[in-house]
Amino acid sequence: MVGSPIKVKAVNCSGCLRCALACSFYNTKERVFSFAESQIVVRPDENDAWFNIEFREDCIACGICVDHCDFGALTWE
Amino acid sequence: MGKLGGYAGKILKVDLEQKKIYKEPLSDNMISRFIGGLGINFKLAYDNVQPMEDALGPGNVLLFGAGPFVGTLIQGACKTTVVAKTPVSGFLGITSTGHLGMLKFTGYDNLMVTGKADRPVYLKIDDDVEICDAGDLWGKDTWETTEALWQKLGKQYVVACIGPGGENLAVQASIIVNKYSAYAQSGMGAVMGSKNLKAIAISGSKSINVADPGRFTELIDKAYQQTIGSQKEIISGFRKWGTLGALGPPISEFGPNEYKNYTEIFPADPPIPFPFDRFISEIKIGDISCMGCSIGCKHLIRMLKGENAGNSMAVSCLVGGMHGFAAHCAIEGWENAIRCDELCNRLGMDYLSTGSALSFAIELYREKIIDKTDTEGLELDWGTAEEVQELLRQMASGQGFGKILAEGLIKGPQLIGKNSENYAVHSRGHAVYYDPRRGGVAPDLFSIMLNAEGGRFHSPGWAGGVMTKVFLERHLGMPSDYAEQAIADLEGFGLGRFAKWAEDNATMFDCLGLCQMPMHQQVELSVWAGLYEALTGININGEMLLQAMGRVWDVRRMFNLREGRTRRHDRFIAPRFVSERLVSQNKDYDPVSEEKFDVLLTQYYKERGWDPSEGTVPEARRKALGL
Numbered sequence: 001m002v003g004s005p006i007k008v009k010a011v012n013c014s015g016c017l018r019c020a021l022a023c024s025f026y027n028t029k030e031r032v033f034s035f036a037e038s039q040i041v042v043r044p045d046e047n048d049a050w051f052n053i054e055f056r057e058d059c060i061a062c063g064i065c066v067d068h069c070d071f072g073a074l075t076w077e
Numbered sequence: 078m079g080k081l082g083g084y085a086g087k088i089l090k091v092d093l094e095q096k097k098i099y100k101e102p103l104s105d106n107m108i109s110r111f112i113g114g115l116g117i118n119f120k121l122a123y124d125n126v127q128p129m130e131d132a133l134g135p136g137n138v139l140l141f142g143a144g145p146f147v148g149t150l151i152q153g154a155c156k157t158t159v160v161a162k163t164p165v166s167g168f169l170g171i172t173s174t175g176h177l178g179m180l181k182f183t184g185y186d187n188l189m190v191t192g193k194a195d196r197p198v199y200l201k202i203d204d205d206v207e208i209c210d211a212g213d214l215w216g217k218d219t220w221e222t223t224e225a226l227w228q229k230l231g232k233q234y235v236v237a238c239i240g241p242g243g244e245n246l247a248v249q250a251s252i253i254v255n256k257y258s259a260y261a262q263s264g265m266g267a268v269m270g271s272k273n274l275k276a277i278a279i280s281g282s283k284s285i286n287v288a289d290p291g292r293f294t295e296l297i298d299k300a301y302q303q304t305i306g307s308q309k310e311i312i313s314g315f316r317k318w319g320t321l322g323a324l325g326p327p328i329s330e331f332g333p334n335e336y337k338n339y340t341e342i343f344p345a346d347p348p349i350p351f352p353f354d355r356f357i358s359e360i361k362i363g364d365i366s367c368m369g370c371s372i373g374c375k376h377l378i379r380m381l382k383g384e385n386a387g388n389s390m391a392v393s394c395l396v397g398g399m400h401g402f403a404a405h406c407a408i409e410g411w412e413n414a415i416r417c418d419e420l421c422n423r424l425g426m427d428y429l430s431t432g433s434a435l436s437f438a439i440e441l442y443r444e445k446i447i448d449k450t451d452t453e454g455l456e457l458d459w460g461t462a463e464e465v466q467e468l469l470r471q472m473a474s475g476q477g478f479g480k481i482l483a484e485g486l487i488k489g490p491q492l493i494g495k496n497s498e499n500y501a502v503h504s505r506g507h508a509v510y511y512d513p514r515r516g517g518v519a520p521d522l523f524s525i526m527l528n529a530e531g532g533r534f535h536s537p538g539w540a541g542g543v544m545t546k547v548f549l550e551r552h553l554g555m556p557s558d559y560a561e562q563a564i565a566d567l568e569g570f571g572l573g574r575f576a577k578w579a580e581d582n583a584t585m586f587d588c589l590g591l592c593q594m595p596m597h598q599q600v601e602l603s604v605w606a607g608l609y610e611a612l613t614g615i616n617i618n619g620e621m622l623l624q625a626m627g628r629v630w631d632v633r634r635m636f637n638l639r640e641g642r643t644r645r646h647d648r649f650i651a652p653r654f655v656s657e658r659l660v661s662q663n664k665d666y667d668p669v670s671e672e673k674f675d676v677l678l679t680q681y682y683k684e685r686g687w688d689p690s691e692g693t694v695p696e697a698r699r700k701a702l703g704l
Contacts (some may be wrong), residue, residue: 011512012183014373016366021150025287032284033149035182042329048362048389050377068150070305070371071364 004061010049013073017042019065022063026064040065081147082288083612084108084480089185089201091208093272094135094192098206103186107119108615112622114144115587116629117187118160119416122169123704125191133246133271135193141180144590145613147283148181152301153592155367163263165250165436165485165506168637170263174393175367176254179235182281186676189271193489199276201230203330211275215244218423226278236278240425245475246270247483249430253422257368259390261427288614292524296608303600305371307346311596314374316364319374320396321356324348325640330510334404337459339502339512339653342661343404350409360411365391370592381412392418394428398508401432406439407459420466421436422482424473430538431472434482434489440500447493452478470678502651509651514659514666523677524576527647553578554602554619555700573680588629627701630685631694635704644691
């Protein structure tokens, strides 16, 4: 999503993937856990940010991922 | 109830010798009897390893298992287990880590690797399964291997690989996931290396169903509240320090930090050569979590020494390195301890068992049982960081005196001779976490002495340290009248009986895919059972879950009996623990009584329903399980 109101602070990301798991579970009709269905993608990075966070095009900024981030990596702008 | 949820529904079998791949359904029978994860791994090991096979031969199997909770939002549902006949003891070996849940998203609950490839290979598991050439990866360390596979396949792949330690069959070799998360103990890296299997790269696009999403949502919130929500202060501390908290009381009082190969007590709680304020201000960069966990007890830290000084490194169980190197080998200073951890991660070696072997070597050198001619010039002493690190490299590369240490704490002393086995501190070859002289023989500690077939310190019988009736009833699922008896009989050594309940409860975590850290043990058994029902659609209650764990332990016992396990093996306690007093400034601790331990063993056998003299499993139960 271009111009997302969700602010990403990758250095705070612990790689728990709860954002991605929650995104698919709460936003799919079938209520499944799926990284393919998730609109947020967390992948390994390097150096002081150990993870990289990106949103897929179909993200609607519903905020489920923000609700499930306990590390301050995802917040509202 | 709706569709079957939680389970991916298939077992992936890869025969490296025949280069064949089989995808088999996970049967209802397997699910109902053994639940998942560890339990199913045990049964597959029993069915597929012929008796008395060489643990490092092609007849052994390497099993990965992810329980039904893994890959969901259940707090702490991250643990996948690896099982094989271990080269450490020759019995069933176990280890686990929190970052291979991706397996479930490829459509498999369990992965079984059999045979030996005729050349180095790696497994690529995504929508397809492929055995790929790994000739260019062999010889690389775990970081180089992971980077190479990420470059080739993309970072959507989770990479589990071995380093030189596994390639050279060191029994301390681990399997490292995504450069840091370790299947640490039991020498599973060596089993993987013996199969010429360098790495497994996994990326899944499949989904995990939930049978009853409404009830499931209510219960994941309840489990979250009972772990995270109601213990915010504890969680905050746990996240800040991670497992380093075990360097201080109350955990330190059980003796995990025993100094200089268990001859002394660490000089202070927490230890002086490791200022904690410096850890926060200069070393720790961030928190690292396992999949699905809001606690984040692992760390992203700054390396301070060596060619990577200044760069960051993720570490899984930091206190494991502190026990292995700072306590057992008396290495001082964060720079040196972290350098040892880095080498272990890269070489694919377990912190604790490697440190235990190295501290054994240092003591032999000090006692003049070995000398410079044995160590090829290395002068060993407590705290000699450079020498310890060199010997660590030798262990991983199969060179010098390190090659003997890499045989482990049973075979190594046999090769050295000169009564060196008296200095080896282990539990049937596995490095131990507790000192029974200091911690006493509590159910969990008794269980660790008896059944530490993976050496994980809080498994298989971690009882949370709170021996109360409420704990027994609410969290271990022990019937009320039984709990009263267990408490009344504590001083009279009813602990053997108690240990069975603690083990079954902890094993349930391994079968479901849960982390065993204490905060997860605050969740009521009925909540776990409810979550299982809501997720899978299979009716169950806490009692039924624990009954299944009894079956899991029967299978484990049968595997080990088939390998020649006897009461003599069960009653082994490291010579130091039964013959030497532990002396400290404040208090002295007596050796463990072998006679008392023997009494507990009989109790334990009885409580498991096994033969009280040798711990054999009754015929009717064997037949019912098809054993």
